[in-house]
Amino acid sequence: MYQTEQLILYGKTGVCRVEGTVSQPVPGEKTARLYYVLRPLYQSGSILAPVDNVDSGVIFTRPIMSREEAQAFIKELPDLKSEPYYNQNLSQLREHYREQLGSLAGQDLARLICSIYLKMQETKAEKRKLGAVDQQFMDEAENLLYGELAAALDIDRDQVKGYISKTLRDT
Secondary structure, three states: OOOOOOEEEEEEHEEEEEEOOOOOEEOOOOOEEEEEEEEEEOOOOOOOEOOOOOOOOOOEEEEOOOHHHHHHHHHHHHOOOOOOOOOOHHHHHHHHHHHHHOOOOHHHHHHHHHHHHHHHHHHHHOOOOOHHHHHHHHHHHHHHHHHHEEEEEEEOOHHHHHHHHHHHHHO
C-alpha cells in the first residue's frame, strides 16, 4: 500500500502524489470501497483510484525512481539500442508504439523516444515532416519519462532535456 505524500507513476497519467485514502460507497452495493486520492503533478484535478485495483496490478502503478536511480538511468542512456520503426499501416504503427509504452519502464520509454527521434532526423533529411502518429507517441513518452525524471531530480519538467545533455557531456 502506498503512503501519503509518496510519488508514484499512475498509468499514462504520469507522476501523481498520494494524498491519502478515502472510503466511499459503491453505487448498488452495501459496502464501501477504499480509494487512493491521487493528485497528478502535471495536470489539474485529482483521481480516485480503487486501492484493490492498484495494489493487485489491474491499474499500473509503481513508485517513481529515486534521485540516485534517475541519475544512474541518465548515465546509461547512451548504451540503449533503438532503431526507427516504419509501417505504412497506421493501426499497426499505433499498436507497435502502444506495446513500447505498455510497461511504462524508463528504459522502454527512452528507447521509444530515441527510435522516433531517429525517424524524425531521417524525415528531416528528406525534407519531410514526422507523421502525426509518431509525434503523438513521442510526446506521450517524453511527458511520462521527463515527468518522472523531473520529480525524481526535483527540477522543472522543461529542464530535463538540458539536465540530460549536461550530465552526458560531463561523463
